[in-house]
Amino acid sequence: MKYRRITRRLLMLAAASALLLGIPAAATAYASSATTGTGWIRLAHLSPNTPAVDVYLYSFGDTNAMIVLHHVAYGTVSPYESVPAGDYSVAMRGAGASPTSQPVLSTSVTVAAGHAYTVAGLGPESGLRLQVLEDKLTTAPGQAEVRVIQASLKQQVVTVTLGSTVLASGLKFASVSDYQPVSPGTQSVTVSSSGGTANSSVTLAAGTVHTLVVLDGASGLEVVNLEDASGSGQPPAGGVSTGFGGTAPHGPGSPVPWLVVIGAGSLLALTGGLKLRRGRQLNAGI
Amino acid sequence: MPARRPAAALALAAGLAVIAGGTAGLLLTRHSTLAMRPAAAGVAALPAPTGPIVAPPPSAAPKPVPAPVSLTIPLIGVRTQLITLGLTSAGELQVPSSTAVAGWYTGSPRPGAVGSAIIVGHIDSYNGPGVFYRLIELTRGDKIYVERADGTLVEFRVTSVQIYLKDRFPTEDVYGPVPDAELRLITCGGAFDKATGHYLSNIVVYATEVS
Numbered sequence: 001m002k003y004r005r006i007t008r009r010l011l012m013l014a015a016a017s018a019l020l021l022g023i024p025a026a027a028t029a030y031a032s033s034a035t036t037g038t039g040w041i042r043l044a045h046l047s048p049n050t051p052a053v054d055v056y057l058y059s060f061g062d063t064n065a066m067i068v069l070h071h072v073a074y075g076t077v078s079p080y081e082s083v084p085a086g087d088y089s090v091a092m093r094g095a096g097a098s099p100t101s102q103p104v105l106s107t108s109v110t111v112a113a114g115h116a117y118t119v120a121g122l123g124p125e126s127g128l129r130l131q132v133l134e135d136k137l138t139t140a141p142g143q144a145e146v147r148v149i150q151a152s153l154k155q156q157v158v159t160v161t162l163g164s165t166v167l168a169s170g171l172k173f174a175s176v177s178d179y180q181p182v183s184p185g186t187q188s189v190t191v192s193s194s195g196g197t198a199n200s201s202v203t204l205a206a207g208t209v210h211t212l213v214v215l216d217g218a219s220g221l222e223v224v225n226l227e228d229a230s231g232s233g234q235p236p237a238g239g240v241s242t243g244f245g246g247t248a249p250h251g252p253g254s255p256v257p258w259l260v261v262i263g264a265g266s267l268l269a270l271t272g273g274l275k276l277r278r279g280r281q282l283n284a285g286i
Numbered sequence: 287m288p289a290r291r292p293a294a295a296l297a298l299a300a301g302l303a304v305i306a307g308g309t310a311g312l313l314l315t316r317h318s319t320l321a322m323r324p325a326a327a328g329v330a331a332l333p334a335p336t337g338p339i340v341a342p343p344p345s346a347a348p349k350p351v352p353a354p355v356s357l358t359i360p361l362i363g364v365r366t367q368l369i370t371l372g373l374t375s376a377g378e379l380q381v382p383s384s385t386a387v388a389g390w391y392t393g394s395p396r397p398g399a400v401g402s403a404i405i406v407g408h409i410d411s412y413n414g415p416g417v418f419y420r421l422i423e424l425t426r427g428d429k430i431y432v433e434r435a436d437g438t439l440v441e442f443r444v445t446s447v448q449i450y451l452k453d454r455f456p457t458e459d460v461y462g463p464v465p466d467a468e469l470r471l472i473t474c475g476g477a478f479d480k481a482t483g484h485y486l487s488n489i490v491v492y493a494t495e496v497s
Contacts, residue, residue: 040465236393
């Protein structure tokens with residue numbers, strides 16, 4: 001009878017503990033960007049002699065556009081849009097063209113969770129193409145990452161240096177250099193070509209990823225500094241100590257004092273019982 | 287005759303009573319006391335702060351954003367000023383000396399700029415709840431506001447809530463570069479290790495600026 005009650009009590013305790021453990025477990029069901037299955041995409045118009053366009057982003061197979069950017073001119077780069085991982089198509093139409101008209105150009109892009117992409121219209125108008133670039137989302141500790149997109153038609157081949165570091169040598173029109181790690185700080189960027197050079201200055205913080213875009217400006221070459229991504233330049237080591245335990249659950253106290261009490265009680269009861277019995281035996285003997 | 291041995295009978299009765307008391311005490315104290323969790327109703331939800339809400343930053347030529355000064359999470363009744371935090375000599379993240387305020391890690395992007403801004407607060411003190419005591423209650427879609435030095439607000443929405451063992455802390459996920467304006471709120475959680483005086487896990491709330 002008593003054992004059954006104790007068993008039931010233990011079962012109830014076990015169920016309560018499971019429920020308590022279940023609360024944080026349920027909370028962790030929401031996942032972060034990498035695990036919620038979202039990635040990022042941004043759209044760019046980098047074809048110098050192509051007029052402004054409307055850019056459409058479709059979830060693959062859906063005829064309703066998720067995003068429409070109107071009147072996107074040469075040199076324009078959109079902010080990143082967070083999208084569920086999956087297949088998408090990007091279409092370009094002349095600015096103001098009917099959304100149902102045949103696109104001038106389209107391409108497909110597969111967005112992986114936790115990854116970022118730039119879909120850029122590159123090349124001359126006569127050879128315009130939509131290129132999918134994967135954008136880097138990591139840096140070495142204390143470093144910045146930078147790459148170059150060459151989108152100048154007037155100067156078809158350029159060499160780009162950052163301080164004394166060559167970022168791209170002999171980079172041809174409509175091509176893209178690989179990212180490379182560089183020391184953070186404010187440094188001069190020099191773009192040199194057969195038609196002259198252009199100088200500017202960029203600030204690249206530790207833990208950031210950049211794309212430098214070489215454009216045909218109103219008067220010569222221009223450099224646009226895109227911040228692709230940013231994080232902590234010096235990531236803190238390990239976890240964070242943000243608690244002192246004032247609200248933490250406490251374990252059961254020691255059973256020893258209670259066992260001592262039971263032991264003492266037993267001794268007392270036993271002594272009393274024995275004396276009582278001896279007394280009876282003595283009485284019976286008389 | 288029992289009457290002739292009153293002391294023995296008394297001892298027997300007292301002994302039995304002590305056994306019963308001891309057994310009851312033993313059984314009643316065998317379970318853990320639960321974590322101190324004041325009723326959610328006890329803390330009223332705060333109204334959203336008022337002020338001009340800024341748009342997320344563009345990729346090209348983003349403007350420098352003002353420093354963060356305060357944090358409001360209406361749903362869980364958090365409203366705190368933000369102090370600045372750096373790294374310890376061991377390279378670990380500093381924590382606020384007060385358990386009642388949160389802090390922004392100055393080595394991370396400013397809230398509302400491109401990147402993963404880091405804000406840290408305590409779950410508790412030695413005696414009771416800290417500023418991020420109810421952080422674990424946040425779920426996807428909940429709103430977080432950061433007010434900046436120029437009086438503008440950045441509005442974030444929670445995208446996920448994670449709990450990580452500290453010895454498996456995902457540094458890259460939490461502190462690594464991201465291409466949009468995001469926020470991570472960090473506090474302690476999970477089991478408390480009495481021997482070291484530290485919680486074994488960290489709770490990380492991920493949020494993204496609303497466009």
